[in-house]
Amino acid sequence: MAHCNQRNPYWIIQALACTAMFLFAAGCDKPSRGDLTIIRVDPRPLRFAVYPYLDREALQAGFGPLIDFLAQRVGCPVRLEIARNYNRMERLVQSGRVDIGMMTPRVPRSVIPAMTRVLALPEPVEGTSYRGLIITRSDSSIRSLNDLRGKRFAFVDRGSRSGFWAPNRILQAAGIQPPRDFASIHFAGSHDRCLDGVIRGDFDAAAVSQLVLDTDPASVKEVFVLARTDPIPLDPIVVSNQLDRELIQRLRDAFAEIAVKRSQDPLIHDLRQNLRIRGFLVPEVKESEGSVR
Helix, strand or coil: CHHHHCCCHHHHHHHHHHHHHHHHHHHHCCCEECCEECCCCCCCCEEEEECCCCCHHHHHHHHHHHHHHHHHHHCCCEEEEECCCHHHHHHHHHCCCCCEEECCCCCCCCCCCCCCEEEEEEEECCCCCECEEEEEECCCCCCCHHHHCCCEEEECCCCCHHHHHHHHHHHHHCCCCCCCCCCEEEECCCHHHHHHHHHHCCCCEEEEEHHHHHCCHHHHHHEEEEEECCCECCCCEEECCCCCHHHHHHHHHHHHHHHCCCCCCHHHHHHHHHHCEEEEECCCCCHHHHHCC
16 A cells, blocks of 8 residues: 555656546547547448449549548548449449448439438539530441441440440330340449440440549540440449448538539539539438438
8 A cells, every 4th residue: 555655756657648548539539520529439341332434543543532531520430442343333232341332323222222311412513414425436237226237246234324324225216136236245343444445346236334434534536435425423422320320421511612612622623524424413401311320
């Protein structure tokens, strides 16, 4: 007992050091935004997943600034995950391994009940939608859809609207029945691979998103557009209903903040330059959506 009461300078230094470390750690767990103190108990990063509609480098460059902005606003790390393909993305959502993501509206809510809340709607640079294209090489003898019979054709993925569903409808309306009327059909996995395959001569023609040409202006001169689909809205940013309601609201507030930023803002510039997105629309919260925990 006498030892505990002894005035020991080394013990005092240790106690002060431990106190300082505790205060520092507490400060790290409570980042401040203005007069709002954000506390996140779960140290796991939020997982933001996207389809591979552009190559990995382009997606990382395009979504990186957005990921950093969201992490700063919600007070916890956010990690970008690029699914290998569209089916893999849907499985990640179904298994609850994705917190936020760009999900195509074609997936019914009954299939993915854990992710049904729309956070934001991306706005393409040109208007509020984009189109799918059917392309061939600029020096190809193919100049109409009828010329595609007996040729090698590439789609992106069976889950892609601009790289499969919408172009397929155009082909069928023209009397072309894949795969019967093609020499072969390939699924390249991403729009940039379809584009590169046509330019290299691996495919005679392909279905791609207009966005892949917008982000690679040099390729425009190398391809000839045979057909354009009807306008297609960009996939919405959706969030898992398994997240805390307050955290979902912080994410919604972050996208609302982006929505009012001016075009000169560095974040908006990066979105326009890399993803051809000029901003986001944040929909009103429906009364039925208020029951999320």
